Amino acid sequence: MTITLHDFDGEHSLTLDVGGLAADMAIVDAWHEPNGYFWEGLVRLAWPDIAEPLDFDSESGMFCAVGTPSDLAQLKTALESVITSPDAVRDIIARAKTSGFEFDD
Template sequence: MDINHFKETIKPFFWVEHDNSFSVCLEAGSYKQEVFAARADEGFEGNGYDWGSLAQIFLTEKRPDLSKSIRFDPEGGMFCAYSSEGDNLKDFILDFKKACEDEALIRDLFSRAELD
């Protein structure tokens, strides 16, 4: 998949290349807020930390083969995953985006997310 098609496929996540690593980020609050709203009474807001918790569950349960190479660095307004292994991060975000688009799957995964 060429890089432009890849970047279009993962939207609203966005890809960033650094000198020795790669990141994929999302502006928190811009995507899938209804998933987080379902647990708002528990304190979930859909912020970067909530996305980090959801992404960690996805990585642990669905892509454990990538768990050694993917790291998360969320902030209040931004979700960010990074790796020095670009191909692994691309595999992760393609699969995570696909999971986000599967309403039943993403809600099931989110049911096990914990507040950070």
């Protein structure tokens, strides 16, 4: 599991290589695909205030968010608490079901 902050020519991004994460089985058990698009949806649902100012450029094997260094640092802290916790992911998926949120995975 690697969450990486990047600075390339003044553009700041955060990436997470997906697959092989501790939370993957919780995602699969809920009939979702543990890909970058799933994690993008999870971020938008779980932390809408953090997600609001960010742009996303995720793909199947990677979650990617683009934004300011301070916004990305907040996101990194939030993600670190979830990617290693299947229970936290299950809770967020349950919230999604109750609210009618659909993951685009």
